[in-house]
Amino acid sequence: MLIHSLRRYLAVALPFAGSAILLFSCKAKPAVEEQAAMEALMTEYSENMSITMSENGRKSYHFETPLIEGYSMAHDPYREFRKGIKITIYDENTGAESATLTANYAIFYEDRKLWEAKGDVVATNSDGRQLFTSQLFWNQATHKVYSNVDSKIVDGDEVHHCEGFESDEAMKDWSYRKLKGVTYIEDSDLTTSDADSTKTVEPAPVVTPPVAPSSNVTRPRARQLPTLKERVERGEATPNEVQLPITTIEKR
Numbered sequence: 001m002l003i004h005s006l007r008r009y010l011a012v013a014l015p016f017a018g019s020a021i022l023l024f025s026c027k028a029k030p031a032v033e034e035q036a037a038m039e040a041l042m043t044e045y046s047e048n049m050s051i052t053m054s055e056n057g058r059k060s061y062h063f064e065t066p067l068i069e070g071y072s073m074a075h076d077p078y079r080e081f082r083k084g085i086k087i088t089i090y091d092e093n094t095g096a097e098s099a100t101l102t103a104n105y106a107i108f109y110e111d112r113k114l115w116e117a118k119g120d121v122v123a124t125n126s127d128g129r130q131l132f133t134s135q136l137f138w139n140q141a142t143h144k145v146y147s148n149v150d151s152k153i154v155d156g157d158e159v160h161h162c163e164g165f166e167s168d169e170a171m172k173d174w175s176y177r178k179l180k181g182v183t184y185i186e187d188s189d190l191t192t193s194d195a196d197s198t199k200t201v202e203p204a205p206v207v208t209p210p211v212a213p214s215s216n217v218t219r220p221r222a223r224q225l226p227t228l229k230e231r232v233e234r235g236e237a238t239p240n241e242v243q244l245p246i247t248t249i250e251k252r
Contacts, residue, residue, distance in 0.1 A: 044070025
């Protein structure tokens with residue numbers, strides 16, 4: 001009796017359980033697709049933008065870019081700069097320009113205030129110090145700039161080669177994660193390099209060697225003129241005609 005009741009219970013319960021699982025899976029799939037669609041939904045599109053941002057009444061940052069694409073509905077909202085960007089940072093006390101940064105690509109995560117720049121990243125501060133790298137992170141919240149890849153810092157006549165670094169956004173206080181070496185640039189090397197790069201090299205004149213005379217060259221013979229007797233016989237002259245001396249010129 002108990003076994004018979006259990007069979008009747010399973011016969012009724014299993015179809016309901018299967019329907020519930022099927023219903024849950026059907027609801028879960030559209031939810032995942034909807035989230036993916038929201039992640040890819042572009043909510044902002046602007047071309048040739050120049051934006052100035054201020055903090056505490058002072059100009060802090062200036063952005064110039066050919067294209068901005070925003071995705072504010074994403075799980076981690078961001079703005080993408082696929083055609084490159086130029087960022088100018090201003091000193092919070094004096095308002096003077098403290099550093100500039102250019103890159104071929106950049107993305108900004110709004111909630112985290114985090115920038116990622118990639119592709120020919122070049123940064124220059126007000127002291128003339130320059131940074132060259134392929135990837136750079138800039139945290140606006142902590143005002144820190146850092147990288148985890150090979151970078152080159154040119155500071156006066158010193159060139160620092162490192163693998164990863166961290167600095168303030170004005171690029172005045174540096175710390176290297178792995179310093180590979182330091183090279184020095186001398187003024188004489190720069191002068192010599194510049195002179196060599198601008199020197200014009202004249203092509204050497206082409207000298208054609210003289211052609212030696214060949215013994216096999218056939219010279220034309222002088223044409224033999226007929227004598228007076230021959231001319232008389234041919235009726236071209238009379239016997240009384242005086243024959244002048246004839247000078248024969250041989251062509252060489």
